[in-house]
Amino acid sequence: MYLFSSNTEQTEIFKKHLDVKYSANVEVMSLDLMNKKDIDFSALDYDLVFCASGYLGKAGEEIIENDADNDRILKINYSELVPVLNTIAKDMVKKGSGTLIVLSSVAGERGRKSNFMYGSAKAGLTAYLSGLRNYLFSHNIKVLTVKPGFMKTKMTRDMDLPKALTISPQKAARLIYRGYKKKKNTIYIAPIWRLIMFVIRNIPEFIFKKMSL
Numbered sequence: 001m002y003l004f005s006s007n008t009e010q011t012e013i014f015k016k017h018l019d020v021k022y023s024a025n026v027e028v029m030s031l032d033l034m035n036k037k038d039i040d041f042s043a044l045d046y047d048l049v050f051c052a053s054g055y056l057g058k059a060g061e062e063i064i065e066n067d068a069d070n071d072r073i074l075k076i077n078y079s080e081l082v083p084v085l086n087t088i089a090k091d092m093v094k095k096g097s098g099t100l101i102v103l104s105s106v107a108g109e110r111g112r113k114s115n116f117m118y119g120s121a122k123a124g125l126t127a128y129l130s131g132l133r134n135y136l137f138s139h140n141i142k143v144l145t146v147k148p149g150f151m152k153t154k155m156t157r158d159m160d161l162p163k164a165l166t167i168s169p170q171k172a173a174r175l176i177y178r179g180y181k182k183k184k185n186t187i188y189i190a191p192i193w194r195l196i197m198f199v200i201r202n203i204p205e206f207i208f209k210k211m212s213l
């Protein structure tokens, strides 16, 4: 198993845990989407890629004030990530099989003033994954798009999230695994977000633009 990370020091600690608890044979590899180097995926032995990279960035009023942060949001969630996924997809096509599981977000379903830079990057990622799934179908390669709502992670540690709508990374992992086993194309984490986003997507724009979401 390979763990790609921009913070290899921290990931080495996680690797030790996996090695000891699960006797996993884990190799930590450096991948910083803000300072990318080419990776030769063809030299690696793998058939499933799980991609959880993401960066939320500044929120609300600060969004349009902070170009450097916006650049980071767009790169980590979309523009520097997509070429990596393309490289993996090309390698899977050569190998003749594979599965890609990528975490996007419900934020990509409708731009809101609280996080529209992040949301627009995730919207791009979700559309890219839809096209990639379509392209890779005839090559026997599966693409699972995961749309989390709120998860209790480092990304949201300073946020006051509604308890009833927030799940643990462990529960999210179990739901993602279930979606993978059921060969789903797109899943919401948790399922209630499918309904919530249905409602949000269908609020008329003349009302939506006045709302504080």
Ligand SMILES: NC(=O)c1ccc[n+]([C@@H]2O[C@H](COP(=O)([O-])OP(=O)(O)OC[C@H]3O[C@@H](n4cnc5c(N)ncnc54)[C@H](OP(=O)(O)O)[C@@H]3O)[C@@H](O)[C@H]2O)c1
Pocket: 004, 005, 006, 007, 008, 011, 031, 032, 033, 034, 052, 053, 054, 055, 056, 076, 103, 104, 105, 106, 107, 147, 148, 149, 150, 151, 152, 153, 154, 155, 156
């Ligand atoms: N938490 C939520 O409520 C929530 C909601 C919707 C969607 N999501 C999405 O779920 C996924 C997982 O997020 P999380 O909640 O686990 O947040 P997190 O704890 O902040 O994790 C962010 C991930 O992005 C990676 N990353 C950050 N900067 C990177 C860089 N420069 N290069 C490469 N990788 C980088 C980190 O890996 P390293 O530090 O090891 O590089 C880490 O795996 C993300 O795609 C996020 O957008 C989360």
